[in-house]
Amino acid sequence: MVGSTEAAKNTYQGQMHLLQKEIMGRYFERLTRAAEKGEGKAVYMLISGNPVELIQAFDLIPVYPEIDALQLAVKKSALPFIQKAEELGYSMDNCAYVKADVGLFLGDRKTPFATIPLPSLILCNYVGCNVYLQWFEHLAEYCDGELYNLDIPFLRDPSGQPSPEDITYVVRQLEEVIEICERISGKKLDYARLKAIVGRSGETGEMWSRIKGLTKNIPSPFDAYFDSVTMMAPLYCLRGTEEGLRFFETALKEMEEKVQMGTGPLAEERFRFIIEGPPPWPYLRTFRDLFSKWGAVAVASTYSTVGGLWEFGFRHDANRPLESIAQHMLQWNVTNRNFLQRYQQIRRYVQEWHADALVIHSVKSCRLFSAGQGDMREYFTKELNVPTLLIESDIEDPRYFSEAQIKNRIDAFFESLEHKKLVHAAAEAGGAA
Amino acid sequence: MAIEDFISRHQEILENSPLDLASNWKREHPATKLIGCYPVYSPVELIHAAGMLPVGVIGAGNRLEIAHADSRFQSFVCSIVKSTLELGLTERLKFLDGIVFHSICDPARNLGSVFKRNFPDMMVEYIHFPQNLSSPHAVDYLTAEYQRLKASYEKMAGTEITDEALRGSISLYNEQRRLLRELYALRKDTPQNLSTVECYVLTRIGTLLPPEEHISILKEAIPGLRQRNEKPKDRIRVVLEGSFCEQPPIELLEALEAAGCYILDDDFLLGWRWFLEDIPTHGDPWRNLANAYINQSVYSGVKHDTREPKSKHLIDKVKETGASAVLILAAKFCEPALFDYALYKRALEKAGIPHLCLEFEEKMWIFDKARTEVETFVESMLFD
């Protein structure tokens, strides 16, 4: 949805982007109808490892305050909401996603893209981010709404796996959520329907995973950061629906064609990088251009695995719907994995996606991502010899984006990479001679 | 030694280098394994029942220069995360055999991973506490989590943790916490007889010594403190909230009181005073410990209990202690404390309870500004 804002000189706008605009437009219309005409009931959820399948099974409407906050930022209208929250006592140093959303929530909830309905259930899927717990606690207090904390134990065992007890605990809680949804929607869970939805999620995961695998090609057919965000909204809002599945079929086909034709998002791909951390939504276009100008394409990103990590093999399984939802929440998303598992995820990207460098975009709001990224840089530069750039700004708050400074850092980084490439090429040529 | 001397001697140690008490102890007891406990709450009984000593690693105070850790954790991360890493990187945690972190916030959790990578010889554990306290399945989950730790601690200690030993440790720490509740009650009832700094020092040393030693210190100190008979000063009475993890410098606590308040209750070192009542010692001790976390523990900025709003607990506390105002003292960049403030502010205003919100950093060492702010607040209360 972000890629769909303005067509840019160095961004390609394919069928995938148009279709995304259309289906997300319909999704937002659905929110507005719920808010203004009372059609349907909204369940607030969070992106990380979301269990959207369960909500779809009851025809409830998934609403993600994070998507609302990011849309506000992209449309450059977040700041007044952030400031309103700060007047109410929120700190300059609190996550600005929350502040933008609280500012919106306490007003008329009208945005340039939709009117946001009030929640019938505030379902806090606590997957990794501790701020989530407080965000939804606050919303529940402001609207006196029903709050359920769906507690997902963090991956803490040296094996990197959830324990059988973790899985049982999550499944038991999912059963409690089902009871609540039955009460709210007034209908019993149709188990066969849930299985069908989970099955479609499995197929969607397969498509998405194949799409992500295509960026291993040289040149990469699309940018795995800036273009991936276009595909993330349908992945969270429409996963498990026919419409969502069709979108991913279209996207896959389009990307495969691009691989066939050997085209990518830029006229020439000169550098391939991995990017870690969320984007600076208020300045996405500017930020992208700073890389494009160097012919630098992101070939993999950790941010695109917040809602789910499919490219390493996980698929939802229609035969074990609740267990596989639990597994998705516990293990198959970046946010519930420990920090060292993230290092390993990036390491795999660098190797298998043939990257030249790592860029860490460290955002103040999101300490889940950022706290400790200096250690990550240390690991990649010192232990693995991967050229690594760390830049700071914010995911939501426009006050923390210093274009000149970021530009200088990016330019200096790619200049030196370029230099290294030349030296390397010269050495190779010398060796061959 | 008079209690005053005892306290001031320990205050000095805590101000200089809080962990010295524990590292000195280790030097005299080299055979005992020491496990550091990062804030907030840690089930110390599990460590103790394995024959090891749990030690509170609760920041480095304001005398340690941060020279390495700030290249690993950014400027917008709280002080305690950086000072703890600095302690490790400067080899000041060598006396510990392991350290345990908890699901309190994202920076502390990532710190656990950074420890694992940088100190491969240390046992680094991480406990995920349940945040769905209204589900009946949370107790099963937490019991299983404690069983998982059991294996890890047993391996470290080289001995089995028997139910019998665990019951013994629970009853020992029950006694320690009971005495701390007594100490706090004493200050609440007669704050002129026990200053906040004294109360703090007497509590903090308990995180650095074997519980048996702490218990005998408290047992000796409390009756003497009860004998004091000071005249109350003209001060406002407040409840302090927001310092459950990173600890304010002791000098700041002195400044707050000197600025004209009696602090009737606070949330310093909260994890070491986590329970409202004794944990039962009969029956399955693992389950008792888990159940106590869910049903018998204090409210806190790192425990999100949907059964009752935190602000209600805070207001109840104000009413129960008879305080007339609230002092929010939150660590800079502490996400949980700063978020809580937004709801506390709203609830306190609704209830007509005046409050003042201050931010601190453990590394701060100039207190004039805080002191002036509190003085102004106190004046506005006294002469209103």
Ligand code: SF4
């Ligand atoms: S801290 Fe990060 S993951 Fe959590 S709400 Fe904020 S932006 Fe989202």
Ligand code: SF4
């Ligand atoms: S002070 Fe706050 S942010 Fe820092 S580690 Fe403690 S709880 Fe986390």
